[in-house]
Amino acid sequence: MHSVVCIKQVPDSAQIRVHPVTNTIMRQGVPAIINPYDLFALEEALRLKDRFGGTVTVVTMGPPMAEAALRKCLSYGADDAILVSDRAFAGSDTLATSFALTSTIRKIMENMPVDLIFTGKQTIDGDTAQVGPGIAKRLDCQLLTYVSKIVDVDLEQREIQVERRAEGGVQFLKTAMPCLITMLEGTNEMRFGDLDDLFRAARYDLKVWNKEAAGIDDAEMIGLKGSPTVVSKVFAPRPRSQRAEMIETQDNDPKNLAVTLLAKMFTQHPKLEKEIAKRAR
Amino acid sequence: MAEKFDVIVVGAGMAGNAAAYTLAQGGLKVLQIERGETPGSKNVQGAILYSDAIEKIIPDFRDEAPLERHLIEQRVWVLDDTSYMGTHYRSEDFNKPPYNRYTIIRAHFDQWFNKKAREAGALTICETTVTELLLDGKKVVGVRTDRKGGEIYADAVILADGVNSRLAVKAGFNSEIKPKDVALAVKEIHFLPQETIEARFNIGEEEGVVIEMAGKISAGMMGTGFLYTNKESITLGVGCMLSDFKEQQVTPYELLDRMKAHPSIAPLIAGSEMKEYAAHLIPEGGYNAIPQVYGDGWLIAGDAGQFVNGIHREGSNLAMTTGMLAARTLVELKAAGKPFSAANLSRYKAKLDESFVMKDLKKYRRMPDIFHNNKQFFTTYPDLLSKAAQTLIRVDGVDKKSKEKSIKQSFINARTRLGLIGDAFKFWRAVE
Ligand SMILES: Cc1cc2nc3c(=O)[nH]c(=O)nc-3n(C[C@H](O)[C@H](O)[C@H](O)COP(=O)(O)OP(=O)(O)OC[C@H]3O[C@@H](n4cnc5c(N)ncnc54)[C@H](O)[C@@H]3O)c2cc1C
Ligand SMILES: Cc1cc2nc3c(=O)[nH]c(=O)nc-3n(C[C@H](O)[C@H](O)[C@H](O)COP(=O)(O)OP(=O)(O)OC[C@H]3O[C@@H](n4cnc5c(N)ncnc54)[C@H](O)[C@@H]3O)c2cc1C
Numbered sequence: 229m230h231s232v233v234c235i236k237q238v239p240d241s242a243q244i245r246v247h248p249v250t251n252t253i254m255r256q257g258v259p260a261i262i263n264p265y266d267l268f269a270l271e272e273a274l275r276l277k278d279r280f281g282g283t284v285t286v287v288t289m290g291p292p293m294a295e296a297a298l299r300k301c302l303s304y305g306a307d308d309a310i311l312v313s314d315r316a317f318a319g320s321d322t323l324a325t326s327f328a329l330t331s332t333i334r335k336i337m338e339n340m341p342v343d344l345i346f347t348g349k350q351t352i353d354g355d356t357a358q359v360g361p362g363i364a365k366r367l368d369c370q371l372l373t374y375v376s377k378i379v380d381v382d383l384e385q386r387e388i389q390v391e392r393r394a395e396g397g398v399q400f401l402k403t404a405m406p407c408l409i410t411m412l413e414g415t416n417e418m419r420f421g422d423l424d425d426l427f428r429a430a431r432y433d434l435k436v437w438n439k440e441a442a443g444i445d446d447a448e449m450i451g452l453k454g455s456p457t458v459v460s461k462v463f464a465p466r467p468r469s470q471r472a473e474m475i476e477t478q479d480n481d482p483k484n485l486a487v488t489l490l491a492k493m494f495t496q497h498p499k500l501e502k503e504i505a506k507r508a509r
Numbered sequence: 510m511a512e513k514f515d516v517i518v519v520g521a522g523m524a525g526n527a528a529a530y531t532l533a534q535g536g537l538k539v540l541q542i543e544r545g546e547t548p549g550s551k552n553v554q555g556a557i558l559y560s561d562a563i564e565k566i567i568p569d570f571r572d573e574a575p576l577e578r579h580l581i582e583q584r585v586w587v588l589d590d591t592s593y594m595g596t597h598y599r600s601e602d603f604n605k606p607p608y609n610r611y612t613i614i615r616a617h618f619d620q621w622f623n624k625k626a627r628e629a630g631a632l633t634i635c636e637t638t639v640t641e642l643l644l645d646g647k648k649v650v651g652v653r654t655d656r657k658g659g660e661i662y663a664d665a666v667i668l669a670d671g672v673n674s675r676l677a678v679k680a681g682f683n684s685e686i687k688p689k690d691v692a693l694a695v696k697e698i699h700f701l702p703q704e705t706i707e708a709r710f711n712i713g714e715e716e717g718v719v720i721e722m723a724g725k726i727s728a729g730m731m732g733t734g735f736l737y738t739n740k741e742s743i744t745l746g747v748g749c750m751l752s753d754f755k756e757q758q759v760t761p762y763e764l765l766d767r768m769k770a771h772p773s774i775a776p777l778i779a780g781s782e783m784k785e786y787a788a789h790l791i792p793e794g795g796y797n798a799i800p801q802v803y804g805d806g807w808l809i810a811g812d813a814g815q816f817v818n819g820i821h822r823e824g825s826n827l828a829m830t831t832g833m834l835a836a837r838t839l840v841e842l843k844a845a846g847k848p849f850s851a852a853n854l855s856r857y858k859a860k861l862d863e864s865f866v867m868k869d870l871k872k873y874r875r876m877p878d879i880f881h882n883n884k885q886f887f888t889t890y891p892d893l894l895s896k897a898a899q900t901l902i903r904v905d906g907v908d909k910k911s912k913e914k915s916i917k918q919s920f921i922n923a924r925t926r927l928g929l930i931g932d933a934f935k936f937w938r939a940v941e
Binding site: 296420421426430431 | 512547550616632633634636637654656657658659661784
C-alpha cells in the first residue's frame with residue numbers, strides 16, 4: 229500500500245502578527261512548523277502502513293527551508309520525501325499549487341502506483357482548503373474531505389471506508405481507491421518516532437525536484453502566471469469586543485424569548501431603555 | 510541501536526555546537542543530541558555575541574551567521590526608583606570592521622551554528638532527551654535517551670547540556686547546583702519598527718546599543734538588568750540570584766514589570782509589541798562553584814560546568830571556548846591513538862587553565878560571595894549616588910560647599926565612616 233502525504237510548511241500562525249500601522253505581516257522570529265492538519269494526515273498514513281505494510285511518501289512544494297519539515301516527517305517514520313522546489317513556483321495560488329502537486333504525484337506514480345493521497349483539511353496560513361480537492365479533480369480520482377476516521381481498507385476490493393464529519397452528523401462513506409483524503413484535526417496523535425527513524429531522517433538524501441523533474445513543461449501553469457488569485461489587501465480585522473451569546477427558548481414561547489432578549493439589551497444599553505420608555509409614553 | 514560513535518555531544522547550544530563542529534572537523538564520528546525541537550529552540554532569545562570566541566572556531570562567521578547589529582555604544586546605568594545615573598561610551602572605533610560584539614537572536618544563531626557542525630560531518634538529532642549516562646564501572650560508555658531503541662554507545666560523552674545539568678549529577682560525578690550559585694533571569698523581546706529603534710537610540714542601520722543596569726532595578730537583590738537593540742526588536746531583562754527571589758518573595762516578572770515602568774526605560778520601549786517571555790537560569794557561582802569537569806570517558810563544557818562570568822555577563826563565549834577545548838582534547842588524543850581515560854582527559858583542565866576562561870573566573874572568584882553578603886551595593890549606594898547627583902545639579906540657592914558637606918554626611922549616615930572604607934575595600938577585592 230502506497231500513500232502520498234502532501235504537507236506544507238507554514239509560519240506558526242499563533243505567533244504571527246500583522247503590523248498595526250503598515251498592515252504588513254511581521255514574520256520576524258516566527259518559527260516555521262508543519263501545517264498541523266497535515267500531521268494528522270501523516271499519522272493516519274503511518275497507521276495504515278503499520279496495519280497493511282507499504283510505503284509512505286511525503287511531498288511538499290516550497291522553498292529550500294521546507295527541507296526541515298520533510299526531515300521531520302521522515303523522523304516520524306515516513307519512508308521517502310520529495311521537496312518540489314523551483315523559483316518558477318513562487319507566487320503560486322491554490323490553482324497553480326494543485327497543478328504542480330498533481331504533476332508531482334503523477335511522476336511518483338510512474339515509479340510506484342499510489343493507493344491513497346492525503347492532505348490536511350486546510351492550512352493555517354492560506355486557509356482555503358482548496359488544494360486537496362484541486363488535486364483530486366485533476367487526477368480524476370475519488371475525493372473524501374473532512375475525514376475524521378479511516379474505518380477500513382480492503383486491498384483486495386480496492387475499497388476504503390471512512391467516517392466524515394458533516395453538518396449535523398457523521399457520514400459513513402465507502403469509495404474506491406485510489407482516493408484523496410483531506411484529514412480533520414484531532415483524529416489521532418502524532419507518534420514519537422524511534423531512534424532509528426531519527427537517524428535515517430538525519431542522513432536521508434533528500435530528493436529535490438525542480439519543475440522539470442516534477443514533470444512540468446508549461447511554465448504558464450505555475451507560479452504567478454498560473455495564479456489568477458490576487459491578494460489585493462491584507463489587514464488585521466478589528467477584534468470583536470464581545471462574544472455572541474446564544475439564548476435558548478425554555479418553553480417555545482417567542483414572547484418570553486423576546487422579553488429575555490430585551491432585558492439583556494437594556495442591561496447593556498441603559499440609555500436605550502429610557503429612550504424607549506419615553507417614546508412609549 | 511548497534512551503531513557506535515567516537516563522541517556523543519549532549520546539547521546543541523553554544524558549547525555543544527562548538528564541540529560538535531570541532532570534533533567533526535577533526536574527523537571524529539560525532540552524534541549530537543538535543544532535547545529541543547531545533548537547536549536553539551530552548552534558548553532565551555536575544556543575546557550578545559562576542560566575536561573572539563566564535564572567530565576562533567569559524568573565522569569567517571561574519572559572512573554568513575545571522576547577526577542583528579554590531580554594538581557601538583555601551584551604557585552603564587545605576588538606577589533608583591525615579592532616576593538613572595551612568596555613563597555612555599560610544600566610539601567610532603567600534604564601528605570599524607571587524608566588529609567586536611553583536612546582538613543576535615539565539616534561536617537563529619544556534620541553528621546556523623548547528624548547520625555548520627552538520628556540514629562538517631556531525632549527526633544531530635533533535636527532540637530527544639538524554640535521560641542518563643551509560644556506565645561501565647566508572648567509565649562513561651554511552652547515553653540512554655527517551656526514544657524507543659534509545660541506547661547509544663560512544664568512546665566519550667561531552668556534557669554540554671546547559672545550566673541545570675542533570676546528567677553528571679545523576680551519574681554521581683557532581684552534586685546538585687545550589688540556589689545561591691544560580692541567578693534567574695527573565696527576558697522579553699519587544700518588537701518595534703527598525704526606524705523607531707534607530708531614532709530612539711540614535712544609531713545607524715547596522716549599529717546597536719547595550720544598556721547594563723544595576724541598582725534599584727533588582728529591588729535590592731543581587732542582580733542586574735539589561736537592554737539591547739536587535740534589528741527590529743529590543744531585548745530586555747533582569748536577573749537576580751535565585752536565593753534572593755526566594756527570600757524577598759518577589760516574582761521575576763514583577764521585577765521585570767517594575768523595570769519596564771521605570772521612567773528612564775519606559776520611553777525606550779513605548780509602543781512596542783511584546784512577543785516573547787522567557788525565564789532561564791544563569792550559573793553565577795563563579796570559579797568556586799566549578800565542578801569536576803572531566804572523568805573516564807566524559808567532559809563538561811559550557812553552563813553545565815558553571816563557566817559564566819557573571820559580572821561581565823559573558824556566558825556564550827565561555828561556552829564556545831570550553832566546548833572547543835573539550836573537543837580539541839579528544840581530537841588530539843584520538844590522533845595520538847590514546848584512550849579517553851580520566852588521566853588523558855586531564856589535558857582538558859590544563860587547556861582551560863591556560864585560557865581566558867579560568868583566568869577571568871579566578872580573577873572574580875570572590876565577587877559572588879562579597880556581593881551576596883553585602884546587599885548595600887544594590888540598595889543603599891544607588892540611592893545615595895542619585896541623591897548626591899541631584900544635590901549637586903539642582904540650583905536652589907544653597908552654596909556648593911554646604912552641598913558637598915551634606916552629600917558626604919548622607920554617605921556617612923547611611924554606612925558610617927568605617928563602613929564606607931570597608932565597602933570600598935570589598936568592592937576592590939571583588940573586582941581586583
Ligand atoms: C497572507 C497570504 C498572502 C498570500 N499571497 C499570495 C500571493 O501573493 N500570490 C498567490 O498566488 N498566493 C498567495 N497566497 C496563497 C498561498 O500561496 C496559498 O497558501 C497556497 O496556494 C496554498 O493554499 P492554502 O495554503 O490555502 O492551502 P489549503 O488548500 O488550505 O491546503 C490544504 C492542504 O493541501 C496541502 N498543501 C497545500 N499547499 C501545499 C504545498 N505547497 N505543498 C504540499 N502540500 C500542500 C496540505 O496538505 C494542506 O493541508 C497567500 C496566502 C496568504 C495567507
Ligand atoms: C537572560 C540571559 C541572558 C544572557 N545573555 C547573555 C549574553 O548577552 N551574552 C552571553 O555571552 N551570554 C549570555 N547569557 C548566558 C548564555 O546564554 C549561556 O552561557 C550559554 O547559552 C551557555 O551555552 P551552553 O551551550 O552551555 O548551554 P545552552 O545554550 O543552555 O545549551 C544547552 C542545550 O542542551 C540541551 N539539553 C539540556 N539537557 C539535555 C538533555 N538531557 N538531553 C538533550 N539535550 C539537552 C538544551 O535544550 C540546550 O539546547 C545569558 C543567559 C541568560 C539566561
